[in-house]
Amino acid sequence: DTAVSQTPKYLVTQMGNDKSIKCEQNLGHDTMYWYKQDSKKFLKIMFSYNNKELIINETVPNRFSPKSPDKAHLNLHINSLELGDSAVYFCASSQGLGLAGADTQYFGPGTRLTVL
Protein backbone atom coordinates (compact mmCIF):
# COMPACT_ATOMS: atom_id res chain seq x y z
CA ASP A 1 0.00 0.00 0.00
CA THR A 2 1.35 3.37 -1.02
CA ALA A 3 1.29 5.81 1.89
CA VAL A 4 1.18 9.01 -0.19
CA SER A 5 0.10 8.64 -3.80
CA GLN A 6 -0.09 11.15 -6.60
CA THR A 7 -1.69 11.02 -10.02
CA PRO A 8 -0.67 11.40 -12.71
CA LYS A 9 3.03 10.57 -12.53
CA TYR A 10 3.71 12.48 -15.75
CA LEU A 11 1.73 15.33 -17.25
CA VAL A 12 2.53 16.97 -20.57
CA THR A 13 0.33 19.83 -21.65
CA GLN A 14 0.19 23.00 -23.70
CA MET A 15 0.59 26.53 -22.39
CA GLY A 16 -2.68 28.08 -21.34
CA ASN A 17 -4.35 24.83 -20.35
CA ASP A 18 -5.82 24.07 -16.93
CA LYS A 19 -4.71 20.89 -15.20
CA SER A 20 -5.03 19.12 -11.86
CA ILE A 21 -2.78 16.84 -9.87
CA LYS A 22 -4.34 14.60 -7.25
CA CYS A 23 -2.85 13.51 -3.96
CA GLU A 24 -4.09 11.02 -1.43
CA GLN A 25 -2.59 9.78 1.82
CA ASN A 26 -3.71 6.71 3.74
CA LEU A 27 -1.64 7.40 6.84
CA GLY A 28 -4.40 9.14 8.77
CA HIS A 29 -2.32 12.31 8.88
CA ASP A 30 -3.81 15.69 9.61
CA THR A 31 -1.52 17.85 7.49
CA MET A 32 -0.78 17.74 3.78
CA TYR A 33 1.59 19.76 1.63
CA TRP A 34 2.51 20.60 -1.92
CA TYR A 35 6.14 21.18 -2.88
CA LYS A 36 7.66 22.25 -6.18
CA GLN A 37 11.09 21.11 -7.34
CA ASP A 38 12.23 23.35 -10.15
CA SER A 39 14.88 22.86 -12.82
CA LYS A 40 17.57 24.03 -10.40
CA LYS A 41 16.52 21.18 -8.07
CA PHE A 42 15.31 23.44 -5.27
CA LEU A 43 12.49 21.79 -3.34
CA LYS A 44 10.19 24.52 -2.06
CA ILE A 45 6.95 24.40 -0.16
CA MET A 46 3.91 25.87 -1.86
CA PHE A 47 0.99 25.10 0.45
CA SER A 48 0.06 23.18 3.54
CA TYR A 49 -3.36 22.20 4.80
CA ASN A 50 -4.27 20.98 8.27
CA ASN A 51 -7.65 19.29 8.60
CA LYS A 52 -8.78 20.87 5.33
CA GLU A 53 -7.71 24.37 6.41
CA LEU A 54 -4.99 26.34 4.65
CA ILE A 55 -2.00 26.84 6.95
CA ILE A 56 0.90 27.81 4.72
CA ASN A 57 0.56 29.68 1.45
CA GLU A 58 3.89 30.75 0.08
CA THR A 59 4.16 33.38 -2.61
CA VAL A 60 2.64 31.22 -5.28
CA PRO A 61 0.70 32.72 -8.24
CA ASN A 62 -3.04 32.56 -7.70
CA ARG A 63 -3.24 30.39 -10.81
CA PHE A 64 -2.35 27.61 -8.36
CA SER A 65 -5.24 26.60 -6.14
CA PRO A 66 -5.13 23.71 -3.69
CA LYS A 67 -8.37 21.94 -2.90
CA SER A 68 -8.84 19.67 0.10
CA PRO A 69 -12.16 17.78 -0.07
CA ASP A 70 -11.21 15.86 3.06
CA LYS A 71 -8.12 15.48 5.18
CA ALA A 72 -6.87 12.50 3.17
CA HIS A 73 -6.81 14.42 -0.10
CA LEU A 74 -5.10 17.58 -1.28
CA ASN A 75 -5.43 18.26 -4.98
CA LEU A 76 -3.56 20.96 -6.88
CA HIS A 77 -5.31 22.84 -9.67
CA ILE A 78 -3.27 24.98 -12.01
CA ASN A 79 -4.96 27.41 -14.39
CA SER A 80 -3.49 29.02 -17.49
CA LEU A 81 -0.31 26.96 -17.40
CA GLU A 82 2.94 28.72 -18.25
CA LEU A 83 6.31 27.40 -19.39
CA GLY A 84 7.80 28.23 -16.01
CA ASP A 85 5.37 25.89 -14.29
CA SER A 86 7.32 22.93 -15.65
CA ALA A 87 8.70 21.17 -12.60
CA VAL A 88 8.25 18.12 -10.41
CA TYR A 89 5.47 18.58 -7.88
CA PHE A 90 5.57 16.57 -4.66
CA CYS A 91 2.73 16.00 -2.27
CA ALA A 92 3.55 15.19 1.37
CA SER A 93 1.77 14.57 4.64
CA SER A 94 2.59 14.64 8.34
CA GLN A 95 0.84 13.70 11.54
CA GLY A 96 0.50 17.15 12.99
CA LEU A 97 1.73 20.66 12.58
CA GLY A 98 5.18 19.72 13.75
CA LEU A 99 5.13 22.32 16.46
CA ALA A 100 6.20 19.77 19.07
CA GLY A 101 9.27 18.63 17.26
CA ALA A 102 10.70 17.14 14.12
CA ASP A 103 7.41 15.89 12.73
CA THR A 104 8.30 13.68 9.80
CA GLN A 105 6.85 14.49 6.43
CA TYR A 106 6.13 11.60 4.09
CA PHE A 107 6.41 12.38 0.40
CA GLY A 108 4.61 11.07 -2.62
CA PRO A 109 6.54 9.93 -5.72
CA GLY A 110 6.13 13.24 -7.52
CA THR A 111 4.38 14.41 -10.68
CA ARG A 112 6.57 15.65 -13.51
CA LEU A 113 4.72 18.46 -15.25
CA THR A 114 5.98 19.59 -18.65
CA VAL A 115 4.40 22.64 -20.24
CA LEU A 116 5.04 22.99 -23.98
Add this chain to the structure above:
Amino acid sequence: DQQVKQNSPSLSVQEGRISILNCDYTNSMFDYFLWYKKYPAEGPTFLISISSIKDKNEDGRFTVFLNKSAKHLSLHIVPSQPGDSAVYFCAARMNRDDKIIFGKGTRLHILP
Protein backbone atom coordinates in the same frame (compact mmCIF):
# COMPACT_ATOMS: atom_id res chain seq x y z
CA ASP B 1 17.81 33.74 -0.39
CA GLN B 2 19.17 30.28 0.33
CA GLN B 3 18.83 29.59 4.03
CA VAL B 4 20.05 26.02 3.69
CA LYS B 5 23.05 25.38 1.47
CA GLN B 6 24.61 22.21 0.20
CA ASN B 7 27.64 23.35 -1.70
CA SER B 8 28.67 19.98 -3.10
CA PRO B 9 26.37 18.90 -5.91
CA SER B 10 27.89 15.43 -5.94
CA LEU B 11 30.17 13.13 -3.99
CA SER B 12 31.73 9.77 -4.85
CA VAL B 13 32.81 7.37 -2.11
CA GLN B 14 34.21 3.87 -2.18
CA GLU B 15 31.95 1.16 -0.79
CA GLY B 16 32.79 0.44 2.83
CA ARG B 17 34.30 3.88 3.44
CA ILE B 18 32.73 6.81 5.25
CA SER B 19 30.50 9.23 3.34
CA ILE B 20 30.34 12.76 4.73
CA LEU B 21 27.69 15.11 3.41
CA ASN B 22 27.84 18.73 4.46
CA CYS B 23 25.26 21.42 4.94
CA ASP B 24 25.39 25.07 6.01
CA TYR B 25 22.57 27.29 7.12
CA THR B 26 22.12 30.99 7.71
CA ASN B 27 19.10 31.24 10.03
CA SER B 28 20.00 30.78 13.69
CA MET B 29 16.28 30.42 14.53
CA PHE B 30 16.04 26.91 13.10
CA ASP B 31 14.98 24.39 15.77
CA TYR B 32 15.39 21.14 13.86
CA PHE B 33 17.56 19.89 11.07
CA LEU B 34 16.65 16.94 8.93
CA TRP B 35 18.17 14.79 6.25
CA TYR B 36 16.09 13.28 3.49
CA LYS B 37 17.19 10.71 0.95
CA LYS B 38 15.78 10.57 -2.56
CA TYR B 39 16.01 7.88 -5.21
CA PRO B 40 15.20 8.69 -8.87
CA ALA B 41 11.47 8.84 -9.64
CA GLU B 42 10.60 8.66 -5.95
CA GLY B 43 9.76 11.25 -3.33
CA PRO B 44 12.22 12.20 -0.59
CA THR B 45 12.31 9.85 2.40
CA PHE B 46 13.08 11.03 5.91
CA LEU B 47 16.40 9.68 7.14
CA ILE B 48 17.44 11.31 10.40
CA SER B 49 16.98 14.55 12.30
CA ILE B 50 18.64 16.53 15.06
CA SER B 51 17.32 19.11 17.45
CA SER B 52 19.18 22.40 17.65
CA ILE B 53 19.91 21.71 21.32
CA LYS B 54 21.92 18.60 20.47
CA ASP B 55 25.24 18.25 18.73
CA LYS B 56 24.99 14.64 17.63
CA ASN B 57 22.34 12.10 16.77
CA GLU B 58 23.07 8.55 15.70
CA ASP B 59 20.86 5.96 14.06
CA GLY B 60 22.59 2.82 12.89
CA ARG B 61 25.04 3.68 10.12
CA PHE B 62 23.86 7.29 10.03
CA THR B 63 25.10 10.05 12.33
CA VAL B 64 24.32 13.71 12.09
CA PHE B 65 26.59 16.28 13.71
CA LEU B 66 25.54 19.84 14.41
CA ASN B 67 27.92 22.74 14.98
CA LYS B 68 25.69 25.68 15.89
CA SER B 69 28.48 28.21 16.20
CA ALA B 70 29.54 27.47 12.64
CA LYS B 71 25.96 27.01 11.45
CA HIS B 72 27.03 23.73 9.94
CA LEU B 73 25.80 20.19 10.00
CA SER B 74 27.02 17.01 8.45
CA LEU B 75 25.67 13.55 7.78
CA HIS B 76 28.08 10.64 8.20
CA ILE B 77 27.31 7.27 6.68
CA VAL B 78 29.59 4.45 7.72
CA PRO B 79 30.17 2.02 6.20
CA SER B 80 28.81 3.24 2.87
CA GLN B 81 26.79 0.70 0.91
CA PRO B 82 25.68 0.59 -2.74
CA GLY B 83 22.07 1.25 -1.71
CA ASP B 84 23.17 4.57 -0.24
CA SER B 85 23.62 5.97 -3.74
CA ALA B 86 20.93 8.66 -3.89
CA VAL B 87 20.40 12.39 -3.57
CA TYR B 88 20.57 13.63 0.02
CA PHE B 89 18.68 16.76 1.01
CA CYS B 90 19.54 18.73 4.09
CA ALA B 91 16.55 20.57 5.54
CA ALA B 92 15.67 22.79 8.47
CA ARG B 93 12.57 23.97 10.26
CA MET B 94 11.44 26.21 13.05
CA ASN B 95 9.08 25.04 15.78
CA ARG B 96 6.75 27.97 15.22
CA ASP B 97 5.65 26.78 11.80
CA ASP B 98 5.45 23.71 9.70
CA LYS B 99 7.62 24.88 6.84
CA ILE B 100 10.68 22.83 5.96
CA ILE B 101 13.42 24.65 4.09
CA PHE B 102 15.40 22.32 1.85
CA GLY B 103 18.89 22.56 0.46
CA LYS B 104 19.59 21.81 -3.17
CA GLY B 105 20.74 18.26 -2.51
CA THR B 106 23.99 16.34 -2.90
CA ARG B 107 24.13 13.31 -5.17
CA LEU B 108 26.08 10.52 -3.48
CA HIS B 109 27.65 7.80 -5.64
CA ILE B 110 28.92 4.72 -3.87
CA LEU B 111 31.61 3.11 -5.98
CA PRO B 112 32.14 -0.67 -5.95
